[in-house]
Amino acid sequence: MDFSYTAEDEAFRDELIEWLDTHLEKFLAEWADTGEDDLAGAGSGGVMQAMERRRAWQRTLNGGRWAAIGWPEEWGGRDATVIQNVIYSETMARYRTPGIFNANGLWQIGPMIIRWGTEAQKRRWVPNILDAEDHWCQGFSEPEAGSDLANLRTVAVADGDDYVLNGQKTWTSSAHIARWGLFLVRTDPTAIGRGVKHEGITALIVDLEVDGIEIRPIRDLAGEEMFCDVLFSDARVPVAYRLGEEGEGWSVAMGTLGNERVGTAGLAIGMRSDLDAMVNVARSVNPAALDDPILRDRIARAHTDIEYTRLLNYRALSKILRNEKNWPEVPLAKLQWSHLAQTLAELAVDLLGPAAMVAKGGEGAVDGGAWNRLYLFQRYTSIGAGTTEVQKNIVADKAIKLPRR
């Protein structure tokens, strides 16, 4: 692995650091009263307040052309290389920059509209996503289609200039605050019966404010409502909102999911900061824990695991740079990331003592309940972006090539 930077990469990094040094502190001072934690606040008021802060940060980034560096220059990006994406993710993690308004839009849906959209579609929606004008969600999963996504059954029937949609999406993150969504629907219902379920799927951009769409937030185990059921009852979507051709939805979706992997390079740095933070907090709220030999061992192991995760990511990236297939590093990195995220959250509550389990608003909550939230929330990491079991299947099939009868 050779990760030495070219002069261009060095200049890219210097420009980013200089920009952050000029803008980040000023932004944080202006938005000091609305912390990130408000996203965890009860009710939509807290969420919306935090979203306004995120919108402002995304706009600040966009002002410096730092919101979507992987996008083409013509659409407000920087055509960043893989290495520049690594530099960007690691630097942003090191500076602990605020969350952006619409990760789904910037990392997945925007690139897909740029890749598959008509000129008119691009002109209409790409600037909207980039400048955080509206929030976007991604409606793929259904009650009978999660890991087996191609089993989706929300049906879209062409009727004049529209498609008419009926069915149910579920786990659609932030649908209740989104104006637009990229949805996968079935335009050929016979495909499942014919044993070709990846065919007959179409990608549609949906205006979530039209009649016939009901959005029901789902309360998660942390008590938050961040994802939703989306129910379609004769909802009409113009054919002009179709992304790609009819029946091409699977290819559009695979590109979208592929983009989820971009930006993971900074995760190890973020985890390292979390580990340092929990040890520091333990020093004041539960110092005896730091003398416990078992907990000390777990801290040391977490350090090693974080370093391993960082190197595993680099190995996957170096294969990408050499145009080699990045098996099995990508599924292994996903497995390692979810394992580590949950291990660290468990370590935090053990280090910080019983008060760490008190939720936001509860008496004696540590750091406003942030560690309790982390503990509950990290359960999602073994489900989202491909479940643990499915990643293991991929390693078994494609990397180890275990025999199948």
Ligand SMILES: Cc1cc2nc3c(=O)[nH]c(=O)nc-3n(C[C@H](O)[C@H](O)[C@H](O)COP(=O)(O)OP(=O)(O)OC[C@H]3O[C@@H](n4cnc5c(N)ncnc54)[C@H](O)[C@@H]3O)c2cc1C
């Ligand atoms: C926080 C969060 C946010 C999400 N946001 C979105 C979103 O914005 N948009 C969206 O479309 N979806 C979203 N999802 C849904 C997510 O994509 C699905 O939860 C995921 O694909 C798993 O599908 P499922 O929940 O239907 O579980 P299932 O696929 O039904 O799996 C249930 C269990 O069976 C196991 N299993 C399934 N198939 C196999 C197999 N072949 N071999 C072995 N074990 C198997 C799984 O590992 C799991 O343990 C989100 C999920 C979470 C947790």
